[in-house]
Amino acid sequence: MSQITLFTDILPEEQERMRVCFQTKEMIFQNGETIMEYSHSMNEIGLILSGRAVLYCCDEAGNQYLIDELKKDAVFGEPFLLPADSQHYYVNAEEETKVMFIDYKHVIKRCENACHHHSQMVSNLLQMTALQSRQQMNRIYVLSRSTTREKILAYLKSLSAEAHSQDLRLPMSYTALAQYLSVDRSAMTRELKCLEKEGVLKKEGRNIYLH
Structure with a gap:
């Protein structure tokens, strides 16, 4: 899909x-x-x-x-x-x-x-709508996490599952990501640094590798 x-x-x-x-x-x-x-x-x-x-x-x-x-x-x-x-x-x-x-x-x-192509387009739209609904449900799950750290990890894990890889490229800037996660940008930056120090991930710009 x-x-x-x-x-x-x-x-x-x-x-x-x-x-x-x-x-x-x-x-x-x-x-x-x-x-x-x-x-x-x-x-x-x-x-x-x-x-x-x-x-x-x-x-x-x-x-x-x-x-x-x-x-x-x-x-x-x-x-x-x-x-x-x-x-x-x-x-x-x-x-x-x-x-x-x-x-x-x-x-x-x-x-x-x-x-036929009209019917096919309608079918495609229905499938795309279903996919968007699933993506919104994933976001609701991420936003429901209680801490900034948990939101970051839930988001990165969802990206990893979607890409079938631990090598990730953030699809947006860190400022946009903070907005997307509804967290403070400075607090998010601190948590990312802590996760990197703990060996949970490695970060180079918008490229992130999950260990």
């Missing part, structure tokens, strides 16, 4: 036809630009073609939380996370990012030809 993308098992020529049928549009966003602000309209699905973006949540008090990192082939939009009235969700580009926007109504409404 982890290898599923929006166009898995859809031929390139079929993809081109779908771009026309689904009224897709492609846009490029620079670092710091807002790609999408969530509402209740569910008009569009976004697909990252290149670059990197982050999904943020802002509560009523103005506190900002990092919800998810979005890389190539990641999808986002209201259908994947129904926004709460008291919270504001938005996606920001973290570098130059190219995005394809797809009209959501065209995805859920079958065309008259009942094309």
Whole structure:
């Protein structure tokens, strides 16, 4: 399931036809630009073609939380996370990012030809939604740990299990990781140094090896 993308098992020529049928549009966003602000309209699905973006949540008090990192082939939009009235969700580009926007109504409404590639895309979306739900459950488990140390270890172990390796490359900066884990950056840095001294891990920049 982890290898599923929006166009898995859809031929390139079929993809081109779908771009026309689904009224897709492609846009490029620079670092710091807002790609999408969530509402209740569910008009569009976004697909990252290149670059990197982050999904943020802002509560009523103005506190900002990092919800998810979005890389190539990641999808986002209201259908994947129904926004709460008291919270504001938005996606920001973290570098130059190219995005394809797809009209959501065209995805859920079958065309008259009942094309195979349309059914395949819907199947891919369902599998990607299931994968995102699993990733969110993993994050809930990590955040439920009671100490900064336990959160770090739970997160690194989940990365290791996903990569099937003890050689890890953090997918985000340490500042972003502290936001993701909802911990103080300085406290996280201290814990990482302690874990390194204890021989639990070895760290070189964003490269980490778990012993």
